[in-house]
Amino acid sequence: MKRDRQTEKKYELNGVVQEGDDLFVQKRIARRAYELYLERGGINGHEVEDWLQAEREILEEECQ
Numbered sequence: 001m002k003r004d005r006q007t008e009k010k011y012e013l014n015g016v017v018q019e020g021d022d023l024f025v026q027k028r029i030a031r032r033a034y035e036l037y038l039e040r041g042g043i044n045g046h047e048v049e050d051w052l053q054a055e056r057e058i059l060e061e062e063c064q
Contacts, residue, residue, distance in 0.1 A: 025062060029054045 032054035033047075040046060 025058060029058045032058055 029051065033050040036050040036053060037043075037046070040050075
C-alpha cells in the first residue's frame with residue numbers, strides 16, 4: 001500500500017521527527033526541564049542536568 005505523504009502527520013522537535021505519544025512525552029520532558037531552569041533562577045549551564053532530571057521524573061510517572 002502506498003502512503004499518502006500529505007495525510008501523514010509527523011512532528012519535529014529538537015531535530016527529531018516524532019509521532020503520537022512519543023511527542024507528548026518529549027514535550028512534557030522539555031516543559032519540566034524548563035521549569036527546573038526557572039526554579040534555579042534562569043542560570044545557564046545546567047541544561048543537560050535539567051533535561052536528565054526531567055526525563056527521569058516524567059518517565060517514572062509514565063511507568064506508573
